[in-house]
Amino acid sequence: MDHHVLQEYLTAHQFPVVKKTYKKYLTYEGIQDSYVYILKNGVIKTSVISKDGRQFNLRYxxxxxxxxxxKDEYSQYIDAPFNIRIESPEAELYRIDRVQFWKDINRSMDLQLYVKDYYRVRLLHNxxxxxxxxxxxxxxxxxxxxxxxxxxxGVPTEEGILIDFVVTNEEIARFCGITTASSVSRMLQQLREMNAICIENHKILIRDLEKIKENIIF
Incomplete structure (x- = not known):
């Protein structure tokens, strides 16, 4: 997805920037908010809570x-659709009044096309x-x-592809709908025995991407 249209829009306006630190929440699912947030830098995670209280991770x-x-362009306040938590030491996000954002979109064909593409990419990902x-x-x-x-x-290295971000077994479990981190630990051990991955400084190094792909139905 081409982000230059969004970047030009942000550059042309002086929107306030919200700074949050590691493990702080930006929004909570179901809590009303009147803003649109756009990530400027850092890493965030989106997640939802099931009816039985379990967390399911959506995306980094x-x-x-x-x-x-x-959502719709007429409501000043909407319920946040998911939790947004900071996963890097710090993250910065542009904060824009959501009604004003929709007005700006309706005045700009480029922004309209960008938002349509945004929804299309998110739908395909889901x-x-x-x-x-x-x-x-x-x-x-x-x-x-x-x-x-x-x-x-991923960062290419001589040994393979380093996932240059610490992801715990518990977080992987929440991405995959697996109940316990110990189950993920057993699966990662299986991948280590296959020589597909290894662990370096708490980060996963993929030594053989093809062996990973063999177990995925794309």
């Missing part, structure tokens, strides 16, 4: 992007995520999540 976001869904959850099984879901992590945080 680490680049310029709208991080709160827009459909892909659902497909992987339903078709891959738990082991395949973990492999699928590792593949997504290397796309977001």
């Amino acid at each position: 976001i680490n680049q310029l992007e709208i991080v709160s869904l827009l 459909m892909k995520k659902l497909q992987q959850m339903l078709m891959n099984g738990k082991f395949g879901a973990v492999c699928s999540q590792l593949y997504e992590f290397q796309e977001l945080f």
Whole structure:
């Protein structure tokens, strides 16, 4: 998705920037908010809470992007659709009055096209995520999540692709709908025995991406 239109819009306005530190929440699911937030820098995580109280992680976001869904353009206050938590030491987000944001979108064809593309990409991501959850099984879901992590945080090294971001087994479990972190630990051990991954300084190094992909139904 081409972000230059969004960046030009932000550059042309002096929107306030909110700074949050590690593990602080920007929004809570179901709590009313009157703003649209756009990530400027840092890493954030979106998640939802199930009826039985379990947390399910949706995405990590680490680049310029709208991080709160827009919903309709007429309501001043809306219920936040998910939790947004800071996962990097610090993150900065533009905060824009949501009604004003919609007015600006309606005045700009470029912004309208950007928002349509934003929804299209998010819909495709959600459909892909659902497909992987339903078709891959738990082991395949973990492999699928590792593949997504290397796309977001991967750094090529001589040994393979380093996921340059610390992700705990508990967080992986929450991305994959797995009940316990110990189950994820067993699956990662299986991948280590396959020589597909290793752990370096609490970070996952993918040594053989093809072995990861063999367990994923794309």
